[in-house]
Amino acid sequence: MSISTRIRKIREFSGLKQGDLAKALHTTQQAYSDLEIGADHARIETLRGVCNVLKIQLSFLIAEDIPVSEKNIKEYGRKKFWETISKYEQAEIRLRVYDELLHKAEG
Numbered sequence: 001m002s003i004s005t006r007i008r009k010i011r012e013f014s015g016l017k018q019g020d021l022a023k024a025l026h027t028t029q030q031a032y033s034d035l036e037i038g039a040d041h042a043r044i045e046t047l048r049g050v051c052n053v054l055k056i057q058l059s060f061l062i063a064e065d066i067p068v069s070e071k072n073i074k075e076y077g078r079k080k081f082w083e084t085i086s087k088y089e090q091a092e093i094r095l096r097v098y099d100e101l102l103h104k105a106e107g
Contacts, residue, residue, distance in 0.1 A: 004035070010068055056078060057077065
């Protein structure tokens with residue numbers, strides 16, 4: 001599912017109209033409509049603004065492996081990425097980052 005489709009579905013689950021988001025983002029309804037049609041090319045600042053208005057995390061918006069549903073918006077959408085993964089996965093990520101840093105320092 002594309003980012004633009006995810007934005008539209010999350011907006012609809014939130015009970016908002018395009019005009020509501022356009023107003024909150026200080027843009028026109030046409031500009032916002034264009035975003036829902038082609039958000040895959042949107043600037044990161046724009047996507048962050050949409051996330052702020054919809055009260056979701058950017059990591060949820062771009063997570064193509066988590067379907068958009070009311071349940072998932074409540075369960076994952078408002079949590080930071082770090083809160084959605086297990087302690088084991090957090091440790092693996094930290095080790096991978098440290099390993100990369102060590103290789104860069106040696107390199």
